[in-house]
Amino acid sequence: MATTRLTLxxxxxxxxxxxxxxxxxxPAAPAPGxxxxxxxxxxxxxxxxxxxxxxxxxxxxxxxQVNIQVNSSSEGMTVFAPTDNAFxxxxxGTLNQLTPxxxxxxxxxxxxxxxxxxxxxxxxxxPVRTQASGRDNGVYGLNFTGQTxxxxxxxxxxxxxxxxxxxxxxxxxxxxxxMVLLPGEMFGEHKLSPIAPAPKSKSGGVSDDSGSTKxxxxxxxxxxxxxxxVGLGFGLGLVVLCLKFLF
Numbered sequence: 001m002a003t004t005r006l007t008l009x010x011x012x013x014x015x016x017x018x019x020x021x022x023x024x025x026x027p028a029a030p031a032p033g034x035x036x037x038x039x040x041x042x043x044x045x046x047x048x049x050x051x052x053x054x055x056x057x058x059x060x061x062x063x064x065q066v067n068i069q070v071n072s073s074s075e076g077m078t079v080f081a082p083t084d085n086a087f088x089x090x091x092x093g094t095l096n097q098l099t100p101x102x103x104x105x106x107x108x109x110x111x112x113x114x115x116x117x118x119x120x121x122x123x124x125x126x127p128v129r130t131q132a133s134g135r136d137n138g139v140y141g142l143n144f145t146g147q148t149x150x151x152x153x154x155x156x157x158x159x160x161x162x163x164x165x166x167x168x169x170x171x172x173x174x175x176x177x178x179m180v181l182l183p184g185e186m187f188g189e190h191k192l193s194p195i196a197p198a199p200k201s202k203s204g205g206v207s208d209d210s211g212s213t214k215x216x217x218x219x220x221x222x223x224x225x226x227x228x229x230v231g232l233g234f235g236l237g238l239v240v241l242c243l244k245f246l247f
Contacts, residue, residue, distance in 0.1 A: 037071045038172050044081060047166050047176070052087040060100075062107045062131075069113070076115025076171030080142075080153065080162070082180045090180055102186065108132040109140050109155075109183050115170050121151050121162065132183065140183045153177065156184030
């Protein structure tokens with residue numbers, strides 16, 4: 001009996017070693033692959049209230065430019081995304097009066113070529129540079145003020161609150177704004193009007209939809225025509241009276 005136990009002991013030891021080796025030889029779970037490229041449109045679509053802004057990003061091709069730059073730049077980028085309600089609150093004709101180049105500038109004005117966290121916006125030096133520029137390459141800027149619980153952004157023409165963040169991880173930050181950021185350089189005093197005025201002709205009349213000009217009659221024209229009618233009626237009365245006496 002003792003001899004049998006001594007014979008089995010080495011066999012059990014070998015079996016234990018084989019099981020331990022098999023357990024340690026199993027391949028480890030593969031490491032997660034690198035994250036895919038950042039896509040601004042996908043972030044906005046997930047937010048669910050940026051249909052108009054997405055449309056403008058697409059037709060101006062600013063969205064594609066942001067995707068390329070944010071995936072290749074070391075500075076990162078920051079986007080301020082107006083909601084659909086923000087665009088609906090614009091006065092009628094605000095966007096339609098813009099040329100294609102001005103539409104591009106307006107959307108670029110919502111993009112800064114640097115990553116800013118909420119804390120950064122509280123301490124940043126104003127004005128903050130945007131991707132939009134005007135004549136002589138003058139850069140359109142944004143100004144930020146506020147405290148820990150609230151940050152406001154001003155364009156010099158409108159001011160609104162910076163709401164929650166759709167994304168706040170390097171290299172891209174996307175913040176919600178409740179108003180369309182209209183740059184003062186484009187919409188301020190002596191610049192583009194939020195509503196296009198009705199066209200006026202050189203003669204002072206107002207053009208109708210067909211393009212013809214209607215000129216209002218002046219008081220002197222009305223009084224002159226009235227005097228002519230009175231004089232004509234008085235003359236005819238005298239002629240009738242004379243005929244009665246003669247016949």
